[in-house]
Amino acid sequence: MISRRNKKLAFLLAMMLVLSIFAGCGGQAGEEEPGGETATIPVGINVELSGAVASYGSNARDGAVLAIEEINAAGGVLGKQLEGLQRDCKSIADEAMSVSAALVGENIVAQIGPLTSGNVAGSTPIMMENKIPLIAPAATAANVTVDEKTGETRGYIFRVCFIDPFQGTLMAQFAAENLEAKTAAIYGDTSSDYAKGLAAYFKETFTEMGGTIVAEEGFVKGDRDFNATLTKIKGSNPDFIYVPGYYEEVAPLIKQARELGITAPIGGGDGWDSPDMISVAGAEALNNTFFTNHYSSQDTDPKVVDFVEAFKAKYNKEPDSFAALGYDCVQLLVQAITEANSTDPQKITDALANIKDFQGVTGKMTIDEQHNPVKAGVIIEFKDGSQTVNTRIQP
Numbered sequence: 001m002i003s004r005r006n007k008k009l010a011f012l013l014a015m016m017l018v019l020s021i022f023a024g025c026g027g028q029a030g031e032e033e034p035g036g037e038t039a040t041i042p043v044g045i046n047v048e049l050s051g052a053v054a055s056y057g058s059n060a061r062d063g064a065v066l067a068i069e070e071i072n073a074a075g076g077v078l079g080k081q082l083e084g085l086q087r088d089c090k091s092i093a094d095e096a097m098s099v100s101a102a103l104v105g106e107n108i109v110a111q112i113g114p115l116t117s118g119n120v121a122g123s124t125p126i127m128m129e130n131k132i133p134l135i136a137p138a139a140t141a142a143n144v145t146v147d148e149k150t151g152e153t154r155g156y157i158f159r160v161c162f163i164d165p166f167q168g169t170l171m172a173q174f175a176a177e178n179l180e181a182k183t184a185a186i187y188g189d190t191s192s193d194y195a196k197g198l199a200a201y202f203k204e205t206f207t208e209m210g211g212t213i214v215a216e217e218g219f220v221k222g223d224r225d226f227n228a229t230l231t232k233i234k235g236s237n238p239d240f241i242y243v244p245g246y247y248e249e250v251a252p253l254i255k256q257a258r259e260l261g262i263t264a265p266i267g268g269g270d271g272w273d274s275p276d277m278i279s280v281a282g283a284e285a286l287n288n289t290f291f292t293n294h295y296s297s298q299d300t301d302p303k304v305v306d307f308v309e310a311f312k313a314k315y316n317k318e319p320d321s322f323a324a325l326g327y328d329c330v331q332l333l334v335q336a337i338t339e340a341n342s343t344d345p346q347k348i349t350d351a352l353a354n355i356k357d358f359q360g361v362t363g364k365m366t367i368d369e370q371h372n373p374v375k376a377g378v379i380i381e382f383k384d385g386s387q388t389v390n391t392r393i394q395p
Contacts, residue, residue, distance in 0.1 A: 051091025063326030093122030168201025283385030
């Protein structure tokens with residue numbers, strides 16, 4: 001009689017045989033053709049499709065997929081079709097690392113995403129070790145592309161978004177110059193490096209411009225009741241309130257601020273860019289609020305108009321900045337592959353580092369020595385439930 005353990009072993013061996021047969025018939029991503037060439041160009045799309053910032057990841061994925069479809073319809077790259085391998089990092093840094101490791105095993109030439117700085121940090125060791133470029137759509141922390149301890153640029157990590165110092169500085173300038181604010185309160189997410197960075201850069205610039213910070217308060221991820229702290233801030237009577245953080249907390253915070261009778265303008269960063277802001281906070285509460293962003297779907301630039309029309313036709317929704325950044329990641333990668341005339345990850349990396357005057361949906365950009373794009377930023381204003389461009393600021 002066969003033991004239970006031997007039965008299990010025999011079953012596992014049989015399953016492995018079946019899977020190997022299917023793999024042999026169907027092929028794998030990036031499988032080599034006779035002569036050593038791959039049939040497609042596999043690109044990893046490692047983004048947050050579930051979890052805390054699923055809105056960001058899903059929209060970036062949609063933008064990337066649209067770009068891949070357009071490129072393939074136009075003949076592909078170097079005579080081959082791009083193959084987007086979509087994976088969900090679940091808004092968790094450790095999962096982002098695991099997903100990257102799996103994608104490396106599928107012979108990707110580059111990876112798009114994740115979206116947040118923390119999740120990109122999760123993927124970074126894998127990409128660096130395997131010498132495969134990662135292009136981050138929206139990871140804005142300065143240390144994403146630069147090692148804080150050594151000051152050295154991370155050789156295989158790039159991004160198409162501007163960085164936190166730029167965002168914090170933009171909003172401080174806007175508050176002081178455009179809104180003529182003399183005093184400001186900062187109420188930010190103290191559990192997020194992203195928000196803490198924005199707060200620090202805002203404070204530094206605002207005070208350098210002669211402004212006074214009259215209150216500094218904090219919340220943490222998951223908070224939903226902000227009334228006590230908002231009441232305290234209201235007592236300091238600031239001309240402007242800076243709220244760096246993600247939309248999950250910011251939307252109810254703004255709603256409660258207006259319910260308490262706080263009418264001062266409120267500002268933040270690109271973490272505000274989500275449809276949930278309007279559905280949770282309400283259109284009226286969002287009037288007189290502003291945030292720094294990478295682009296506006298209302299831009300009349302022909303490249304933006306074409307992108308918005310194509311995105312709406314495919315997904316039946318307005319593309320936010322994360323969709324546009326995901327789209328730009330793929331387009332930037334394609335330019336690098338074309339200029340390298342190769343799908344070798346190292347040659348693609350070298351080409352990415354030398355990109356100049358790339359014309360993306362989110363603006364013209366040149367990749368600098370720290371693998372950051374030199375590009376313009378915009379101040380978006382909420383008006384009656386719609387996002388409008390208030391100001392465009394060049395670096």
